[in-house]
Amino acid sequence: MDAELLKGLNAARRNRQAAVLVTDLATGEGRLVMKGDVAPSDPVLAEAVAKAFVTGKSGVVEAGESRLFLNVHLPAPRMVIIGAVHISQALAPMAAMTGFDVRLIDPRTAFATEERFAGIDLRAEWPEEALADRPIDAYTALVAVTHDPKIDDWPLVSALKAGAFYVGALGSRKTHARRVERLTEAGLSAEQIGRIAAPIGLDIGAQSPQEIAVAILAQAVAALRKPADAAGA
Amino acid sequence: MTSMDMETGAPGDERLDPLAVAERWVDEGRSVAVATVIETWGSAPRPVGSHLVIDGEGNFSGSVSGGCVEGAVIAEASEVISAGAPRMLEFGVADETAWRVGLSCGGRIRVYLERVG
Numbered sequence: 001m002d003a004e005l006l007k008g009l010n011a012a013r014r015n016r017q018a019a020v021l022v023t024d025l026a027t028g029e030g031r032l033v034m035k036g037d038v039a040p041s042d043p044v045l046a047e048a049v050a051k052a053f054v055t056g057k058s059g060v061v062e063a064g065e066s067r068l069f070l071n072v073h074l075p076a077p078r079m080v081i082i083g084a085v086h087i088s089q090a091l092a093p094m095a096a097m098t099g100f101d102v103r104l105i106d107p108r109t110a111f112a113t114e115e116r117f118a119g120i121d122l123r124a125e126w127p128e129e130a131l132a133d134r135p136i137d138a139y140t141a142l143v144a145v146t147h148d149p150k151i152d153d154w155p156l157v158s159a160l161k162a163g164a165f166y167v168g169a170l171g172s173r174k175t176h177a178r179r180v181e182r183l184t185e186a187g188l189s190a191e192q193i194g195r196i197a198a199p200i201g202l203d204i205g206a207q208s209p210q211e212i213a214v215a216i217l218a219q220a221v222a223a224l225r226k227p228a229d230a231a232g233a
Numbered sequence: 234m235t236s237m238d239m240e241t242g243a244p245g246d247e248r249l250d251p252l253a254v255a256e257r258w259v260d261e262g263r264s265v266a267v268a269t270v271i272e273t274w275g276s277a278p279r280p281v282g283s284h285l286v287i288d289g290e291g292n293f294s295g296s297v298s299g300g301c302v303e304g305a306v307i308a309e310a311s312e313v314i315s316a317g318a319p320r321m322l323e324f325g326v327a328d329e330t331a332w333r334v335g336l337s338c339g340g341r342i343r344v345y346l347e348r349v350g
Contacts, residue, residue, distance in 0.1 A: 001267055003259050003350045010256050025271070028319040028347050058282035060271055069271045069345060071282045 005030050009073065016075035016139065020052050025060070025067045075139040076101055077165070077224055082127055082155050083146035084111035087170070090213035091143065092120045098217060100141065105130040107151060127155040141166035141220040143200070147175055153182060160192045166223035168197040168216055197223075251284040251295030255349060264289035265349040266310040270297045274325070275340035289314050297344050298324070309346055319347035 005021070009032055012019040018035035022045070035053050039046035044063040052058070052072045061068045079095045081088050084106035096102045103121045106112040112124035123130035135158070136142055142159035144152040147170050159167045160183075171179065176198040183193050201215030202222070247253040251267075258265045268285040270277070278299035285295045285303060287310035297306060302324045313320055325341030 001347050001349050006252065006256055006259065006267075006349055010252055013252070023269075023345070023347075025319075025321070025345060058271075058280075069269070071269065 001028070001030055005032060008032050013073050013075070016137065018053055018075065019073045020049050021071045021073070022049070023069045023071070025069055075137075078103070078134075078137075078140040079220065080105065080131065080136060080140055080142050080155065080159075082106070082142070082144040082152055083170075084108070084113075084117060084122065084124075085145055086209040087145050087212050087216070089116055090210040091145075091216055092117060094213055094217055095220070096120070098221065100220075103130070103134070105155075106146065108146075127151065127158075131155065131158070136162045136164050138163045138165060140164045141168075141223065143168050143216055143220070145170040145200070147171040149179065149182060153179070153186070156196065157183065157186055157188065160188055160195060165227065166197070166220045167195055168200040168219060170200045171198060173199070249294075251286045254294040255284075255286040258286070258288050259349055264314045266313050266346055267349055268297050268306045268310065268322075268344050268346045270342055271345045272343040273340060274342075277340040277342050279342075287311075287314075298342065302342075302344075306344060306346065313346050313348050317348055319345060321345055 009019060009021055012032070012034060020033045021030055022033060023030045033040060033049050040049060042063050045061065045068065048061040048063070048070055052070050056072050056074050058071045061070055077100050079100040079102045081092055081102065081104045084104055088104060092102050092104050103123065104117060105123045105125065105127050107124065107126045109124045112122055114122065136155065140159065140162070142155055142164045144156055146152050152169060156167065156169060169176065169179065180193055197219055201212055202219045204211070204215050206212045206215040255265050255267055266287045268287065270279055270281050270283045273281055278301070279297055283295070283297055285293055285297045285306055287293045287307050289311065291307055291311065293303065293307055296303060305324070306322060309320060309322060322344040323341065324344070
């Protein structure tokens with residue numbers, strides 16, 4: 001592996017760019033294909049690379065005379081939680097333990113206290129400000145649990161537009177119906193709005209805030225690992 | 234979005250990220266080899282794409298198994314570092330090779346070992 005190739009790959013990973021490192025197993029020659037790059041000219045390789053970006057699965061591909069190893073590097077998943085509420089006190093540490101890079105946001109300083117959320121990346125700011133340095137992307141799960149439209153709506157719109165892999169919003173059916181109206185007025189399509197998991201969380205009969213956190217986390221993991229049967233349908 | 238992986242994704246803690254460690258070693262002027270799991274059969278402890286990086290002194294970071302075959306990979310790495318050509322290594326449990334290092338889980342893995350630079 002060329003040292004420059006290693007540096008390029010690590011730079012892509014630090015910048016949260018999806019990349020596939022293609023190594024010719026006979027010659028050891030490698031090349032880096034970024035998501036969004038022009039597809040490789042070999043049709044077999046082009047298809048394999050496109051598939052790798054979707055599935056995230058690395059593996060060996062036979063393309064013509066060559067045996068190639070495709071190593072896929074997709075960004076680590078993030079979870080942005082809007083609302084420093086009781087559910088979040090359980091969800092934030094559990095999600096971090098599961099491997100999510102968690103940021104918790106709530107402009108209400110009475111909720112967003114260090115004491116309630118020790119060790120969590122906590123921002124007592126409006127979501128617009130708190131996400132200015134790291135916008136929601138396709139590799140982000142957005143969990144909105146304040147059920148206050150002033151706080152929840154902007155990140156919901158932002159997550160749906162960015163194609164976040166999971167978008168969940170707490171609220172009764174009534175609350176959600178009004179939310180659908182507002183988001184429709186904001187110009188989102190029915191398909192986009194339909195991606196919101198609401199009521200939030202897998203239906204496991206969760207009652208306590210901790211149980212609801214389990215239901216939300218499980219739903220986010222399912223959206224990550226089994227995107228084909230993603231929630232919100 | 235799988236392996237948008239918590240394994241192979243963005244280096245969270247770079248001290249634990251084998252490819253980030255390899256880059257740092259290269260910058261320090263050390264000779265480095267990278268081992269990559271490229272195929273697995275049956276029960277394998279680490280998924281395809283996992284890395285073990287080794288320097289010329291035998292220091293290493295990461296894993297290609299649960300500690301079963303790392304010693305053998307590290308031994309091969311010193312030869313790959315001096316010879317330059319990549320190698321394909323295969324580990325598994327087979328009767329005739331049971332005296333060699335193998336995977337106690339009963340699986341089989343193929344590891345590609347290459348020099349950096």
